[in-house]
Every structure is written in structure tokens, then in C-alpha cells.
Amino acid sequence: xxxxxxxxxxxxxxxxxxxxxxxxxxxxxxxxxxxxxxxxxxxxxxxxxxxxxxxxxxxxxxxxxxxxxxxxxxxxxxxxxxxxxxxxxxxxxxxxxxxxxxxxxxxxxxxxxxxxxxxxxxxxxxxxxxxxxxxxxxxxxxxxxxxxxxxxxxxxxxxxxxxxxxxxxxxxxxxxxxxxxxxxxxxxxxxxxxxxxxxxxxxxxxxxxxxxxxxxxxxxxxxxxxxxxxxxxxxxxxxxxxxxxxxxxxxxxxxx
Amino acid sequence: xxxxxxxxxxxxxxxxxxxxxxxxxxxxxxxxxxxxxxxxxxxxxxxxxxxxxxxxxxxxxxxxxxxxxxxxxxxxxxxxxxxxxxxxxxxxxxxxxxxxxxxxxxxxxxxxxxxxxxxxxxxxxxxxxxxxxxxxxxxxxxxxxxxxxxxxxxxxxxxxxxxxxxxxxxxxxxxxxxxxxxxxxxxxxxxxxxxxxxxxxxxxxxxxxxxxxxxxxxxxxxxxxxxxxxxxxxxxxxxxxxxxxxxxxxxxxxxxxxxxxxxxxxxxxxxxxxxxxxxxxxxxxxxxxxxxx
Numbered sequence: 195x196x197x198x199x200x201x202x203x204x205x206x207x208x209x210x211x212x213x214x215x216x217x218x219x220x221x222x223x224x225x226x227x228x229x230x231x232x233x234x235x236x237x238x239x240x241x242x243x244x245x246x247x248x249x250x251x252x253x254x255x256x257x258x259x260x261x262x263x264x265x266x267x268x269x270x271x272x273x274x275x276x277x278x279x280x281x282x283x284x285x286x287x288x289x290x291x292x293x294x295x296x297x298x299x300x301x302x303x304x305x306x307x308x309x310x311x312x313x314x315x316x317x318x319x320x321x322x323x324x325x326x327x328x329x330x331x332x333x334x335x336x337x338x339x340x341x342x343x344x345x346x347x348x349x350x351x352x353x354x355x356x357x358x359x360x361x362x363x364x365x366x367x368x369x370x371x372x373x374x375x376x377x378x379x380x381x382x383x384x385x386x387x388x389x390x391x392x393x394x395x396x397x398x399x400x401x402x403x404x405x406x407x408x409x410x411x412x413x414x415x416x417x418x419x420x421x422x423x424x425x426x427x428x429x430x431x432x433x434x435x436x437x438x439x440x441x442x443x444x445x446x447x448x449x450x
Numbered sequence: 451x452x453x454x455x456x457x458x459x460x461x462x463x464x465x466x467x468x469x470x471x472x473x474x475x476x477x478x479x480x481x482x483x484x485x486x487x488x489x490x491x492x493x494x495x496x497x498x499x500x501x502x503x504x505x506x507x508x509x510x511x512x513x514x515x516x517x518x519x520x521x522x523x524x525x526x527x528x529x530x531x532x533x534x535x536x537x538x539x540x541x542x543x544x545x546x547x548x549x550x551x552x553x554x555x556x557x558x559x560x561x562x563x564x565x566x567x568x569x570x571x572x573x574x575x576x577x578x579x580x581x582x583x584x585x586x587x588x589x590x591x592x593x594x595x596x597x598x599x600x601x602x603x604x605x606x607x608x609x610x611x612x613x614x615x616x617x618x619x620x621x622x623x624x625x626x627x628x629x630x631x632x633x634x635x636x637x638x639x640x641x642x643x644x645x646x647x648x649x650x651x652x653x654x655x656x657x658x659x660x661x662x663x664x665x666x667x668x669x670x671x672x673x674x675x676x677x678x679x680x681x682x683x684x685x686x687x688x689x690x691x692x693x694x695x696x697x698x699x700x701x702x703x704x705x706x707x708x709x710x711x712x713x714x715x716x717x718x719x720x721x722x723x724x725x726x727x728x729x730x731x732x733x734x735x736x737x738x739x740x741x742x743x
Contacts, residue, residue, distance in 0.1 A: 247558040250742045267453075267560040275558040281551040285467040286460060297456030298559040325467070341555055 196261065197222040198272075198349045198380045199246055203255035206241055206404075215241045217404035218255070225348065228371060228381040230391040232422075233401035234430050239384045240278055242401075243353050246382070247275045260348070271299070274347030278354040278384070280338030284327035288319040288337055291326060292344055299345040313340045316366075331358040339367065343374075350374055351382045356390060368394055392422045400426060402433045453561035457569025458576070461543055465577045470538050478531040478585045482524060486592030489520050510597065511696060517596035518692055521604060524589045525685065528582070528611045533643075535581050536615035537635050540622025543574045544738070545631040553743045567738040571731060574619055582612045600692065607685035610715075613723055614680040618642050620730035627737035646677040654712065678726040684714035 200222040207214045216238040223229045231239045244250040245257055248264035262269040282291045292313060296306045314320040317340035319333065326334065335358045342350060352371075356364040371381050371394045385391050391398060392412065399409040407429045408415055416422050465471060493516055547553045556566065586608035590601055621642055625634035653674040656667050690711050694704040715723075 244554075244743075249554060249557055267562045267565075269560075270558060271560040273558065275555070277551065277554045277558075279551065280555060282555060283460060283464050283547065283552050284550060285464040290460065290463065294456055294460040295555070295559060297459075298453055298556065298561045300452055300560065338555065345559075 195224050197224050197258075198260060199223045199382070200258045201242065201246065201255070202257075204242065204245060204252050204257065205254035206238075206245060206250065206252050214238075214404045216245070216252075219399075219401070219404070219406055220255075221399055221406070221409060223349070223380045223382060225380050226375055226378045227397065228375050228383060228395045230395035230398040231382060231384045231401065232386075232388065232391060232398055232426060234434070236403075237401040238404040239401055240353055241404075243275075243351055243382065243384055247273065247351065272345070272348040274342035274345060274350045276335075276338040276342035276350075276352045276355050278357070279331075280334050282326045282334070282337060282341075285325050287325060288314060288317075288322050288329075288333075288340075291337060292341060295341045296344055301345070309344060313344050316340065316343075316370075318363075332360065332363065335359055336363065339370070343370070347379065349380045349382065351384070353384045354386065355383070356385065356387060364390070388422045388426055392416070398422070400429050402430050407433060451565075453565035454569040454572065457556075457561070457566050458572040459569075461570055461573035462576060465539060465543065465573065468538070468542065471535065471577070471581065474531055474534050474538060475581050475584065478527065478581075479588055481527055482585060482589050482592060485523050485527070486520050486589075486595055489516055489523075490595050513596045514599065514692065515696055517593060517598075517600055518689060518696070520593065520596065521589075521600050521685075521689060524604065525607050528585060528589070528608060531585060532578075532582055532611040532615040533618070535578055536619040537622060539574045539577055540619040540638070541626055541631040541635050544570050544623055544734075545626040545634070548627065548741065548743065549631075551743075553741075557743055563739040563741075564735060567731075567735040570623070570738075571620070571734065574623060575616060578616060578619060579612060582608060582615070600688065603683070603685035603688040606683035606714075610681045610683035610685075617678050617680075617723070617726055617730065620727065620734060624730055624734040624737050627734065627741055642678065646679060649673045649677045650679045675722070678730075679719070679722070681715040681719060681723055682712050686711050687714065 202220050204216050204219040205214055206216040219238070219242055221229070231242065233239050241250060245252050246259060246264055248259070248266075248270055251265070257264055259269045260272060264270060264273075283294070286294065289310060292310045293306060296310060301309065311320060314322075317336040319337060319340065322329075322333070326337070329337070335355070339352070339355055342352070350371075352367070356367050359367065368390065371383070374381060375394075381394075383391060383395055395412060397409070397411050398415050400407045400415070408425075412422075416425050493512070547556065557563070586604065589608075590604055593601060593604065618638060621638040622631075622634050625637055629637075649670070652661070653670050655661050656670050661667065661670075687708060690708055691704075694707060699707075
């Protein structure tokens, strides 16, 4: 089966003098597979995701999205991307944002009329009439997921999708991922919530400082009797200096 | 094409909801109405009470004088509001999408950067033209209070203002794609309004023979064609001619006064303007294309 996305020897740095943000990352994702990209802050997860979406250009290596360069607009036709901390044109309403993005996806009028109300209802924004600038972070996150699934993508990339969601919203996102997986959609999940990744992902890659420390199926990465968090902490601690020293004003005993 | 239309449509929706543009439009509209109505009322009132206008003055000539005064003020108002509106649109139309992160979601859709840039430019130009057209149209209606006669001057001046502010707006749009929008506005102002103004002024001195040094003349000739120079309508000349006719000056005095007014832009200037518009549209596309979000 042809991979929906394949990343080969990817390297990227933001300035010539800066260290590599992504350093030799390689993986592939097949239809119906849920892939978890894990790592501490600054590991390069969002950079990898943005390169896959054609938002950033790699310095070295290659990315194939549905067999072609993600910089080509046509290759992004079957891609759904919910960015971390999403935002939208501030003076539009949720329904207008979806109509705007549906137009960019090339959906016809009839399809827009069918999909937009249903998507808004799924996101819990169907009764929302305010402009996006008045939305809370959680509402923007729900709209971010709504616009990502609007085009019925074959690859759904979720960058920290549940960071600002309440427990009910998280449950809905998990159900969405399960449903999409079973219908053959590939899901790339980028999250700090390891318990969540453990629940929904088939394979994972753990990144630190732009490099893949470990990659494989969940069973390969997490030995029996342990959990993903233990493995993650162990791997990351072995590859990065630790800052576990608490400030002295916290550890000092209060004076009577 | 669909992508361009979608970007243009929703950028226009956004622009129509920006309070700053609405404030400029309302202020401009009220200003023009108050200016026209006020002038008419004030001069009518003063002419009958304190003798500002002689009682034996020709009413038609007096109305013409009021119209001249009104059109003079309207030209300044259109220029000022055109500038403000160009900055308001140029500083926000693309920058807010990039700054807020909305561009991340937009660029991940199957839309090309060319379609995005074209849609933004189309919406920005449409918004600028509509707002300026509303103000110019209102001014034209107000002119009927004075009997009319200078409508052509107003139309040409409004066209020149729109053409000049459009270039400024494109420069701000292009710059704000790769720098902070306030910095972009300052850079555009210094480049387009200050440096360009100085170069055009000094170049006029050369043309009038005030500066004779051939090296300086050559340098200024080159500089003149490196900066986008603003289009000038024939309105200033029309106004001056109307004023001369009204004042009853001798033809000799009149021709001296007219000689000091810069001539209207010719075909060469209009072609240069078209090139400048294409150049800055190209720069804008390049900036959008190179932009990583």
C-alpha cells in the first residue's frame, strides 16, 4: 500500500547559526494508520508537521504527500490539518470560516450546505454567532478541528488537538480519530498527552532535539508492564540535560 | 480562480467589519457634507449681514467662488482620507492573517500563494476604490449646491488620488508580509511620501533650469525613474484658471500663475504608474510565496 506521507532524512533549521530544529527524521504513514509524534517542547514536532503541510521548506531531505511535493497546492487536496493554537480571520463567524475554507477546498454549493452545519454541530459551534475574535481558546481549537475534517481528508494531522479542550471535547476527538481510522484515514497525532496517544495510536516516534530517539509500533516501543510515559521520560532524560532543581524559595522551610 | 475569489470575498467581508475603515468613511462623509453645507450657509449668512460679499456681486460668480473653495478643501480631504484608508487596508489585509496564525490554516488548504495574493490585492483595491468613490460621489452631489461646473476637475482628482493611494497600499501590503505592519507603514511613508516627494520636487527644479549641473541633472533623472512618482491631475490647473477668471486678472498675470502649477501627468507617467503597480504586485506575490508560516 502506498504511504499517504513519507518523510525521508528531513532536516530543517530556522537560521544558519541555529542548531537543527529537525535533524534526519524519517518515517512513513499508511492509510488507516494512526501515528503519534511525541517529544518534549522544542523537539521539532510542529516543524515536521508544518513541512508535511507545505508551510515550511525543508533544508535537506524530502517529503512526499500523496506521492508529490507538499508545496504543490493539488497535493494538499486530501489533507486536513488542525494546527496547534489555531486562529482564523478575526472578523468572521464560525460558519463563515468554514464556508471560506470549503471554498478553498473547492467544495460546491450543495456540498457546502450539507457539510458546514453538520461540522459546526460536531464542533458544538452551530449556535455560535459571534466573531472569531471573541472565541475562547477551546472554541478556536474546536473550529480548528472542524475545518480540518471539512474536506473529508485522507490524511488528518492534529497538532496538540486537545490541549485547550475540556474532558468532553477530548472524548469527542478520540471518538473522531477512531472513526476516521476505521474508515481508512491516516492520522498523524502530535501530542503531549501520552495517555491519549497510547489509546489511539498504532505507531509512535519519540523525538528530542530534532532527532528520532525511538520509533515503532506501540508494542515495540512500550514493553509489557510499562507505560508510554515511563518510556518517554526515560528516553528524553537520557538525551537532554535535566532541570529538576526546584527554586530555593520553594524548597526553603518557611520561617515561623 | 475559486481560491482567489474565496480569499477576495472573505477579505472584503473582514474589511467591511473593521471599525477603523467605517470610522474613516463616516468621518469623511460627514466632513464633506458639513464642509459644503457649512460654506454655503456661512457665506450666504455673512453676505447678507456683514457685507463679506458686496451686495452688488454677481450671484453666479459668488457661487462659483464658493464652489472653488469647496473643491479646494475636498481635494485636501480626499488626499488625506485616501492616505488613511490605504494605510488602514494595507496594514491589515494580509498582516493580520500572518500575525494571528490564520495563514497556517489557509495555506494548508489546496490554494496557491498566487491565488491568495491575487485575492488579497483584489479585495484591498475594491475596498479602496469603493470607499473613495463613495466620498467623491458625495462631494459631487454637494457641488450641486453651488451650481456645478467643476465636476470634471473633481473626477480627475479623485482618480489621481485613488491611483496614488493604490500604489502606497500595495507597498504597505508587500512590506507587511515580511515585517511588522507598523514598521511597514513607516518605511512606506518615508519611501513613497517623503523620499519620492523630495526627488520629484528637486527633479522639477532641474526641469525648470534652477539646477544646471549636468552630473546632478543625470543623477536626478535616474533617481526620478527609480521612485514611484505620484500622478497629478489637471484639477489644480482647472481650479487656478477658474480662480483667475473669477478674479478678473489680466491674461499676463494669469499665465504667470498657471506656469507655477505642475502640469497634469501624461501618458508616460500613466504607463510608469502601471509599471509600478505591476512591480509592487509582483513584489507582494514574491513576499507571500517566500513567507514560511
